[in-house]
Amino acid sequence: MRQKMNESAEPIPEKxxxxxxGYVENDYLEPGHNEEIYGKVSKIILRKDLxxxxxxxxxxxKLYILFYFSKSKGYKLIHRRHYDGEMSGVFASRSPFRPNGIGLTIVEFLKVEGNVLYVKGLDAINGTPVLDIKPYIKKLEEKTEESKD
Amino acid sequence: MRQKMNESAEPIPEKxxxxxxGYVENDYLEPGHNEEIYGKVSKIILRKDLxxxxxxxxxxxKLYILFYFSKSKGYKLIHRRHYDGEMSGVFASRSPFRPNGIGLTIVEFLKVEGNVLYVKGLDAINGTPVLDIKPYIKKLEEKTEESKD
Incomplete structure (x- = not known):
């Protein structure tokens, strides 16, 4: 992307x-679509300093887990999307093959032990690098719904 | 972070x-908490090649917009969180001052014109770099809820 100037007079960063x-620890060793993953427990091993x-x-x-699709190389702009089998653009899908390979899943919080977070429903394989953890608060998420009209 | 080995025998990347x-175009020039932002229209100017x-x-x-808090430097692990005024860890808050400054907002889709996406409710300021766009599909998000028991 060329550096572009905008009104705030700062260029958009190239990178x-x-x-x-931290990273994910669970018994999913290979990527693949698998409904049972939503019932499984994963650990997130957070860096000690965090x-x-x-x-x-x-x-x-509930929490949002943002992670890095470290096994997914490259991307397709148009592909057959998993959840309904239709062709769609990558931004209208949850494909792991995306320009920036960021995964996003809502998980159920189970417990914390020191720097280890236990969650249920994380569809990321063992060893996946975790980028961020955010609260999922239904009331706040629905703000956009309330302001819809 | 030290390189760690895990069962999949690949080291967790350092970076x-x-x-x-692409980037955000709207009339919010400075960061700040502002409830009215949820009713405002923003453009996302996507790279032409995407x-x-x-x-x-x-x-x-509805869409998830993932963006980069380009104006937020550094982070605090414990801080006073905005939505209820309580002290909390950064991962129990939506603070823009986080180890990886990734913002996440659910927006209402309005229209597309070429590489320009019009959305409502994006709380990111003008010029914010956008990292990803994902579908928000209530039925899929609620999968975790159904599997809760």
């Missing part, structure tokens, strides 16, 4: 760099 | 690099 905050960032995460029922 | 897929990735995005009512 953005992140450092994983452990304090989990304070009060135990008060939440 | 993960993304290239913005335009095909928007195919059938017009069939969706």
């Amino acid at each position: 953005v760099e992140f450092t994983p905050i 452990e304090d960032g989990l304070y009060r995460v135990d008060e939440l029922e | 993960v690099e993304f290239t913005p897929i 335009e095909d990735g928007l195919y059938r995005v017009d069939e969706l009512e």
